Amino acid sequence: MRAEKSSFWHIGIIGGSGLTAGIELEEAQEISVSSPFGAASGPVTTGRLGGVRFTFIARHGAGHAIPPSSVNYRANIDVLNRCGVTDVLALSAIGSLREEMAPGHMVMVDQFIDRTTSREGSFFGTGLVAHVSLADPVCPRLSAVAGAAAEAAGAKVHPAGCYLAMEGPQFSTRAESRMYRAWGADVIGMTGMPEARLAREAELPYAMLGMVTDYDAWREEEAGVEVSHVLEVMHANARVARDTLRKLAANLPPERAPSPIDRALDHAVITAPGARDPGVVARLDAVACRLFGTRD
Numbered sequence: 150m151r152a153e154k155s156s157f158w159h160i161g162i163i164g165g166s167g168l169t170a171g172i173e174l175e176e177a178q179e180i181s182v183s184s185p186f187g188a189a190s191g192p193v194t195t196g197r198l199g200g201v202r203f204t205f206i207a208r209h210g211a212g213h214a215i216p217p218s219s220v221n222y223r224a225n226i227d228v229l230n231r232c233g234v235t236d237v238l239a240l241s242a243i244g245s246l247r248e249e250m251a252p253g254h255m256v257m258v259d260q261f262i263d264r265t266t267s268r269e270g271s272f273f274g275t276g277l278v279a280h281v282s283l284a285d286p287v288c289p290r291l292s293a294v295a296g297a298a299a300e301a302a303g304a305k306v307h308p309a310g311c312y313l314a315m316e317g318p319q320f321s322t323r324a325e326s327r328m329y330r331a332w333g334a335d336v337i338g339m340t341g342m343p344e345a346r347l348a349r350e351a352e353l354p355y356a357m358l359g360m361v362t363d364y365d366a367w368r369e370e371e372a373g374v375e376v377s378h379v380l381e382v383m384h385a386n387a388r389v390a391r392d393t394l395r396k397l398a399a400n401l402p403p404e405r406a407p408s409p410i411d412r413a414l415d416h417a418v419i420t421a422p423g424a425r426d427p428g429v430v431a432r433l434d435a436v437a438c439r440l441f442g443t444r445d
C-alpha cells in the first residue's frame with residue numbers, strides 16, 4: 150500500500166483547447182493506462198523538464214474529438230493518480246467576464262461556481278459515501294508557483310479569479326453572461342468542474358492556469374464568442390504556456406513538502422466499514438489508495 154506520496158514533485162498536466170498536441174518533455178514516453186472508471190481521454194505522455202517529472206493528458210483527446218460534457222473527468226484524474234502524480238495543473242481556455250481580464254492574460258483560478266448538469270461528479274456513491282471539503286478548491290501553493298512561472302514567462306497574470314463552469318457546448322447568451330457577472334464570477338469555461346472536485350477527492354492538489362481567449366457575451370460591443378477566435382488566441386499564446394512549464398520546473402523547490410490536501414479523505418468517508426460495498430471500494434484502489442489501496 151502506498152501510504153504517502155513521493156517527496157519529489159510529479160506534476161500532472163491536463164491540457165485543454167489548443168493544447169491537444171501536448172507539451173515538449175525530455176525522455177518522453179507515451180503510455181495507455183486503464184481505469185475502473187472507463188476510458189480516459191487518451192494515453193498519457195510522461196517525461197521530464199529539467200529535474201521534474203511531468204505527465205500530460207489532453208483533456209479533449211487527440212484532435213479535440215471529445216466535447217466538454219463527454220470528457221471522462223473521473224478516468225482522467227484516476228489515470229494521472231495511477232501514474233503517481235503528486236499535483237495537477239490544468240491549462241484551460243477561458244472567457245472573460247471582467248474588463249480588466251483581457252484576452253491574452255492569464256488567470257490563476259481560485260474559486261468555482263458549478264453550473265454543469267450532466268457529468269459524473271464524484272468517485273464515491275452508493276456503497277461508499279464520502280464528503281470532502283471544497284471550500285478552497287484550489288491548492289494555493291501550486292497556484293502561486295504556477296502563477297509566478299507564467300509571469301516569469303512574460304504573461305500578465307491575475308492571481309485570483311472565480312470560474313463559472315457551464316455545461317455548454319454552446320457559449321452563453323448575453324443574459325446568462327450578465328447574470329454570471331452579477332454572481333461574482335470573473336471567468337467562464339466548460340471543463341473546470343467536476344475536474345477540480347474530483348482532484349480533491351483523489352487527494353491531488355489542483356490549480357488552474359486559465360488563458361483568457363475572449364470577452365464573453367456580456368460585452369455588448371463584442372460579437373458573440375467564436376471558436377476560431379478562441380483557438381487563434383490560444384495558438385498565439387502556446388509559447389507562453391510552454392515557457393511557463395519550463396519556468397515552473399526550474400522554480401519548484403527540489404523536494405515537495407506534504408500538503409494538507411494529500412490527506413483530504415482523512416475524515417471524509419462516512420459509511421460504516423460493515424456497510425461498504427467491496428466492489429465500490431475496489432475501484433478506489435488509486436483514488437483512495439491511502440485508505441483502501443494496494444498499489445505501490
Ligand SMILES: CSC[C@H]1O[C@H](OP(=O)(O)O)[C@H](O)[C@@H]1O
Pocket residue numbers: 164165166167208209217240241242243338339340341376379380
Ligand atoms: C474551444 S472554445 C470552448 C472550449 O474551450 C475550453 O476548453 P478547455 O477548458 O478544455 O481549454 C472551454 O472549457 C470549452 O471546452
Ligand SMILES: Nc1ncnc2[nH]cnc12
Pocket residue numbers: 242243244245315320321337338339362363364365366374379
Ligand atoms: N466565452 C467562453 N465561454 C465558455 N468557455 C470558453 N472557453 C473559452 N472561452 C469561453
